[in-house]
Amino acid sequence: MEWLSSWYPQPGCPRPSVLICLLILTTSFLTYPTLRTIGLQLHSAITGSYVSGTHSVVFVNCPNEQIAKDIARAILDKKLAASVNILPKAASLYFWKGEIEEATEILLLIKTKTSKVFMLSSYVRLVHPFEIPEVFSLPMDQGDVQYLKWLEEGMEED
Structure with a gap:
């Protein structure tokens, strides 16, 4: 049973799943402008529409x-x-x-x-x-x- 206690954080510590969610949210927030630009360029290439900022x-x-x-x-x-x-x-x-x-x-x-x-x-x-x-x-x-x-x-x- 000791091995099971190593999978769960001690009282007062955030769960690993919460930390992973925070990491994903932070990464998404920081990379949004780049992802948006890439998305617009792909959309423009496929549809022939305008790329913002050109x-x-x-x-x-x-x-x-x-x-x-x-x-x-x-x-x-x-x-x-x-x-x-x-x-x-x-x-x-x-x-x-x-x-x-x-x-x-x-x-x-x-x-x-x-x-x-x-x-x-x-x-x-x-x-x-x-x-x-x-x-x-x-x-x-x-x-x-x-x-x-x-x-x-x-x-x-x-």
Whole structure:
């Protein structure tokens, strides 16, 4: 009977089954993003639908419309994006060198592949007149499949 007592924990100790359940729950929680990504990619491959995060929208503020147009054209010429919207007159308030500044800026909404965001950001920093240009991106979660295919085609190298 002594061998039987070794299978059961002492009073006050959690049972092995509880520990296993906690381990499984913790592992599931920590691996969920990876499992979700793999699941979406498999679903996309089988059904031909969109993989979330493949494309991104990049936001860039410019000091005036001419600079915004110049940057937008250069980005498109270099195939760093497929589409750029120029939104006029965004009122901006921000801290700069310890002071609150206020400016009217032009906002670029740049649609690109997520894989091109780093190159796009680097290029914008080279050509932008601001000391520290505002460049950030958000991945697209969903979208019209035909539009996203059109984006892909717009960035294909010649």
